[in-house]
Amino acid sequence: QVQLKESGPGLVQPSQTLSLTCTVSGFSLTSYHVSWVRQPPGKGLEWMGVIWTGGSTAYNSLLKSRLSISRDISKSQVFLKMNSLQTEDTATYYCARERTIAAIFDYWGQGVMVTVSS
Amino acid sequence: DIQMTQSPASLSASLGETVTIECLASEDIYSNLAWYQQKPGKSPQLLIYYANSLNDGVPSRFSGSGSGTQYSLKINSLQSEDVSIYFCQQNYDSPRTFGGGTKLELK
Numbered sequence: 001q002v003q004l005k006e007s008g009p010g011l012v013q014p015s016q017t018l019s020l021t022c023t024v025s026g027f028s029l030t031s032y033h034v035s036w037v038r039q040p041p042g043k044g045l046e047w048m049g050v051i052w053t054g055g056s057t058a059y060n061s062l063l064k065s066r067l068s069i070s071r072d073i074s075k076s077q078v079f080l081k082m083n084s085l086q087t088e089d090t091a092t093y094y095c096a097r098e099r100t101i102a103a104i105f106d107y108w109g110q111g112v113m114v115t116v117s118s
Numbered sequence: 119d120i121q122m123t124q125s126p127a128s129l130s131a132s133l134g135e136t137v138t139i140e141c142l143a144s145e146d147i148y149s150n151l152a153w154y155q156q157k158p159g160k161s162p163q164l165l166i167y168y169a170n171s172l173n174d175g176v177p178s179r180f181s182g183s184g185s186g187t188q189y190s191l192k193i194n195s196l197q198s199e200d201v202s203i204y205f206c207q208q209n210y211d212s213p214r215t216f217g218g219g220t221k222l223e224l225k
Binding site for chain 1: 160163164205218219
């Protein structure tokens with residue numbers, strides 16, 4: 001069955017770089033896009049960026065200067081790197097499978113809570 | 119960016135009641151609208167896409183409607199397991215944007 005699982009550090013210091021991994025199973029990264037979405041505690045959802053089936057990427061303009069998404073098809077993994085973290089980046093980070101015909105998120109990972117604090 | 123405005127922000131209803139959540143887009147999104155349910159402590163789950171198409175496995179008491187800039191999610195015969203936060207999302211244009219959420223509680 002389709003599964004996505006995020007992994008990464010739970011605590012990051014301010015100004016440091018966040019690195020997260022999304023490991024997927026039950027589908028191929030060449031058949032579905034994968035997006036990253038984050039949710040600050042008690043708040044709404046923010047789309048961060050996507051890696052398309054062909055390997056190109058698109059980012060939310062608010063995060064574009066700090067964000068990078070890449071993948072390793074052989075390992076079925078998608079990576080997120082975001083630099084210059086601040087306390088407002090404290091959030092649960094989700095990866096989500098995106099249908100290729102429309103930007104609909106049909107499967108989500110369990111999420112990983114990241115706290116930015118010294 | 120297309121702004122999505124949900125109302126109400128919170129809602130309290132009784133078991134068996136019918137509830138409606140509204141979502142207003144800042145421009146025409148041509149029915150490219152999805153609804154998600156997020157149960158406490160869980161990740162969001164897709165309920166409805168293309169404004170009115172029910173995702174596989176979603177109970178038929180959920181329905182979506184709307185066009186242009188105005189959309190709604192209706193839950194008939196409210197069940198205890200429907201206590202959640204509901205989000206709308208436009209998938210017409212990039213960046214994908216979400217509504218602020220509607221927290222549904224039992225009265």
